[in-house]
Amino acid sequence: MVREGALYATVAQALRDGISRGDYRDGARLPSESELAETYGVSRGTVRQAFAALRAEGLITSRQGARRMVLGGERVQGFSELISFSAWARAIGEQPSGRVIELVRRAATDPEAAELDVPPGAMIYHLTRVRLLSGQPVMVERTAYVERVGALLPGIDMATESITERLAELDVVFADADHGIDAVAAGPEDAALLEVPEGTPLLRTRRRGTDPAGNPLEFSIDSYRGDAVVFRVHNSVAATALARTGNPPRPTGSD
């Protein structure tokens, strides 16, 4: 168990550890807020903050009046796995690698300029890579970086290092990402790079990554072999915390 900066993060990690270790099995009821508050010597609010994190991750249920329970299903944790191919590969026990097809500095196309929120024709860096899991090509990545970020790329060994992680060390931190996911047929170039027949179904994601202030850092179009990856989404009424739209049956009368 690693010491985190915040108390609630420590408690949250302890609970995650307990769940993955099997102390709390699938469907098992977790300790109450007050129990945990006493155990860890923190206030109930801090325990609630820890639970909120696990709730957002889809790890546990939460209903008024009832103990929280562990939700089934294996989960991949963390924001970094979603934005970094390398981090994701390691998380599932695979060896990530990459082959750079092209890295150029050029004027942004109109769509790129729009996504990166830069003036039309502004200079950007564009990187094309094939990403491999244990030597097998599984994804073609075409990423446009804003100039400030792209200028750091030549100093990074893109075949072995994780760009995202290296950038983080250089204080370029990703905080938010929007993903658009659809399915397309492999064109000639993607088919060749992925070593599949033309027309093979590909899972394509278009992702815009932004820094903590909301400024776009990169815009990437990633095309995965359809048989190589599954995107998993967990969501809940709690995570979106939005009111129900329904019409509760009014006992009083008509409307």
Add this chain to the structure above:
Amino acid sequence: MVREGALYATVAQALRDGISRGDYRDGARLPSESELAETYGVSRGTVRQAFAALRAEGLITSRQGARRMVLGGERVQGFSELISFSAWARAIGEQPSGRVIELVRRAATDPEAAELDVPPGAMIYHLTRVRLLSGQPVMVERTAYVERVGALLPGIDMATESITERLAELDVVFADADHGIDAVAAGPEDAALLEVPEGTPLLRTRRRGTDPAGNPLEFSIDSYRGDAVVFRVHNSVAATALARTGNPPRPTGSD
């Protein structure tokens, strides 16, 4: 503006309204916590709870020391749009409809039993529908319902009503959903139902929906025309809802 049950929900909705009304434009800085606390006559904690909801929705940024800002980009609303085709269709301004291919009560297959957390061979309801947007077939839906829920289906007009919304009125409420998204080639049956050539890329989602207590209610395999839909997901360091799961193509040689 509708009165919500909780104070923080009222504040959150007021902020959403302000954003969509344009009071706070893209990139604009929002009022501080203390300002809002005074404005609405609530404590700072309540304001923070409201902001947390908007943060989880990907509507705003949040960094220590700096005012929160409005994030750009159109958003997918909430939980209901991901779990209900009808709700989603309406949200994008399309007319949803459905054509029932088959509704049967039968014994669950092993995978179905596992997903629905019922004993092997238990009775379930299985529904096959083609879903249409403005008359165009865009998705084939194959859903297994636990018996308790499926027994309600015959009373629902599945061609025009939203099953999810009708079930909510009957106190069958979805609270969580796990989605697995990948890309596959259309087989003969799907191709016929969707009126596309065999082999056309389809975006397939496998979804398990559970009630507030974590009990599975339905397991659905939805196959969308790849050119008809884009899934949008927002995630952030603050709230992670998306994950990739590996299914690496096995090299035939070593290992």
Add this chain to the structure above:
DNA sequence: GAGTGGTCTAGACCACTTG
């Protein structure tokens, strides 16, 4: 240095689940 968000505490009351 002033302002702001992030964390934390110690209470309180209510709505809901459970035995």
Add this chain to the structure above:
DNA sequence: AAGTGGTCTAGACCACTCT
């Protein structure tokens, strides 16, 4: 009826941003 989570308050201190 007891236990539990959901909401809310009123403070406090700290880390960080901004100008």
